[in-house]
Amino acid sequence: xxxxxxxFPDFGPPGPPGRELTSAKVVVAGGFGVGKSTFIRSIVENDxxxxxxxxxxxxxxxxxLVRIQFGRVWLDPGLALHLFVAPQWQDPRAGWxxxxxxxxxxxxxxxxxxxxxxxxxxxxxxxxxIPYVLALNNVHASVRSDVKAIIHGMGISPEVPVVNCxxxxxxxxxxxxxxxxxxxxxxxxxxxxGPDETTPxxxxx
Amino acid sequence: MRLPLGxxxxxxxxxxxxxxxxxxxxxxxxxxxxxxxxxERVLSGLRRL
Numbered sequence: 001x002x003x004x005x006x007x008f009p010d011f012g013p014p015g016p017p018g019r020e021l022t023s024a025k026v027v028v029a030g031g032f033g034v035g036k037s038t039f040i041r042s043i044v045e046n047d048x049x050x051x052x053x054x055x056x057x058x059x060x061x062x063x064x065l066v067r068i069q070f071g072r073v074w075l076d077p078g079l080a081l082h083l084f085v086a087p088q089w090q091d092p093r094a095g096w097x098x099x100x101x102x103x104x105x106x107x108x109x110x111x112x113x114x115x116x117x118x119x120x121x122x123x124x125x126x127x128x129x130i131p132y133v134l135a136l137n138n139v140h141a142s143v144r145s146d147v148k149a150i151i152h153g154m155g156i157s158p159e160v161p162v163v164n165c166x167x168x169x170x171x172x173x174x175x176x177x178x179x180x181x182x183x184x185x186x187x188x189x190x191x192x193x194g195p196d197e198t199t200p201x202x203x204x205x
Numbered sequence: 206m207r208l209p210l211g212x213x214x215x216x217x218x219x220x221x222x223x224x225x226x227x228x229x230x231x232x233x234x235x236x237x238x239x240x241x242x243x244x245e246r247v248l249s250g251l252r253r254l
Contacts, residue, residue: 024239024247043254052209075250079243104239104247178251185244192241 022079026180027100029086029125030109031117035137035167037069039109040083042173044071048085068099086121096124105184106132107176109167112139112147122156129191131184135165135176159183 028036040048048069069085084099086106100106106125110118118134125132134156139147148162161179166172208216220226239247 022243022246024243073254075247075254079246079250081247081250102239104244174251174254178248181244181248181251184239185241185248188238188241188244191238 020078023082024075024079025082025084025103026177027084027086027103027106027130028109029106029118029121029132030137031111031114032088034109034111034114034118036085036109039107039135039165039167039173039176040069040071040085042167042170043177044073044083046071066095088117097128100125100128100130103130105180105187106130107135107165107180108132109135109137109165110139110147110151111137112143119151119154119156122151122154122160126157131180131187133161133163133176133180133183135163135167137165137167139164 028039030036037048048071051068051070052066066087068087071083073081073083075081084103086096086099106121108118108121108125122132122134134151136144136147144162144164151162152158161183163176163179164172165176217226
């Protein structure tokens with residue numbers, strides 16, 4: 001999915017005109033009401049935008065559009081990070097492949113009251129080899145280790161970082177995204193092509 | 206923003222040809238996975254936020 005720059009005065013790049021601009025993408029997934037939009041609003045510069053997409057499997061039915069929310073934050077004058085709200089998993093119109101294509105990684109927000117959607121999302125990212133972090137929202141410290149044990153018991157890789165996150169707090173969101181970026185970088189490093197692929201050296205983080 | 210994505214893609218393709226919009230390079234222009242250099246840039250940028 002390519003991004004197209006606009007010249008809207010309230011949503012334009014901060015860098016000098018003519019500079020090469022690059023986009024990176026992060027997908028935020030999880031159950032209904034778990035705080036996906038809140039998470040993104042806490043870190044982006046403007047309110048979320050809504051993109052309407054035709055789900056590929058039902059492209060003939062114009063009435064069945066998928067609305068995808070996203071926001072943008074500039075990480076440096078030439079690099080924009082786009083954060084996308086993953087469509088609800090149980091929505092049969094959801095075309096996740098388009099949303100996650102090319103993503104740096106994903107954040108799966110997890111609320112113990114609604115675990116099913118988050119687990120589906122985790123399985124999706126595992127199956128598609130997309131690095132992700134599990135962000136526990138509203139999980140009391142006393143049960144965090146139990147939650148982690150249950151999640152790992154479901155076959156989720158123990159390498160997946162599990163962090164605590166309050167989607168309303170910018171600093172918490174930032175920390176979660178840093179965890180994701182570190183994990184994704186390590187994952188990418190392990191998968192890098194070339195003859196050094198099997199050399200068990202620790203990456204420089 | 207109220208048009209189907211497929212229509213928007215065609216419109217933007219025509220607009221990009223005429224220089225009316227700038228199309229940015231994506232993180233994954235060469236494939237489905239961003240490269241390590243970009244990962245490092247994202248990480249550094251997040252730490253500066």
